[in-house]
Amino acid sequence: MERERGNRRGRKYTNGEITVYWKPDACVHASHCYRELLEVFDPGRRPWVDMYGASTGEIIRTVNMCPTEALTWKWNDEEKNRDVDPSNTNHVNFRRPELLKNDSTANAEPVSVKIMPDGPVVINGTFILKYSGKEKKVEESIISLCRCGSSNHLPFCDGTHRKTGFNDN
Amino acid sequence: MEDGNKEFRPQATVEVTEDGPIRITGNFMLSDSKRDIMDSPEEVFLCRCGKSKNKPYCDGSHRH
Numbered sequence: 001m002e003r004e005r006g007n008r009r010g011r012k013y014t015n016g017e018i019t020v021y022w023k024p025d026a027c028v029h030a031s032h033c034y035r036e037l038l039e040v041f042d043p044g045r046r047p048w049v050d051m052y053g054a055s056t057g058e059i060i061r062t063v064n065m066c067p068t069e070a071l072t073w074k075w076n077d078e079e080k081n082r083d084v085d086p087s088n089t090n091h092v093n094f095r096r097p098e099l100l101k102n103d104s105t106a107n108a109e110p111v112s113v114k115i116m117p118d119g120p121v122v123i124n125g126t127f128i129l130k131y132s133g134k135e136k137k138v139e140e141s142i143i144s145l146c147r148c149g150s151s152n153h154l155p156f157c158d159g160t161h162r163k164t165g166f167n168d169n
Numbered sequence: 170m171e172d173g174n175k176e177f178r179p180q181a182t183v184e185v186t187e188d189g190p191i192r193i194t195g196n197f198m199l200s201d202s203k204r205d206i207m208d209s210p211e212e213v214f215l216c217r218c219g220k221s222k223n224k225p226y227c228d229g230s231h232r233h
Contacts, residue, residue: 113200
């Protein structure tokens, strides 16, 4: 009956060497993945992830760009997961340390406002969000606001810019 | 219940104006996808209708 928005089940994809985990509910449509590596991440294709479209290194590099935990990855060989470079923040063993720290200094960082080319504006940090008469506290978190005007979930981005061909020029 | 460290300290305010732009004020950094800092203004109005000729900034085109 009550069908919570989201809660869609995640998926995983492998090329035998690594496994990429996809959690649709965590996606803010920042669009890094398909901009960087369309051969692997193509939202217009089913399945949308083709693990044989590029090298393992390129896939890891792109997954690490994902600003949320929508995309994470792991070596299939558990041995190799033990000594992963901690800078690989989207490795499943390293849970986005910059978002987990809750010391007071983390709170004082300027809010990051990032304009995604032909896409949304991705806002990351601790700030007050006002919309439709509401005022929300956003704490050490990421939101993505529509810039094309076509989202079905305004003011938030729902990925519609890709279908309507919105561009910045 | 005081949780010393977990005090909410907003650095900026993001206001989605009605049928208008996104107004951002406070301590924030504006960048494009390459992480280049476009500038660090105190206030910015970002287009959210897609019609501005000065993207990402609002130029008032939403009114037409």
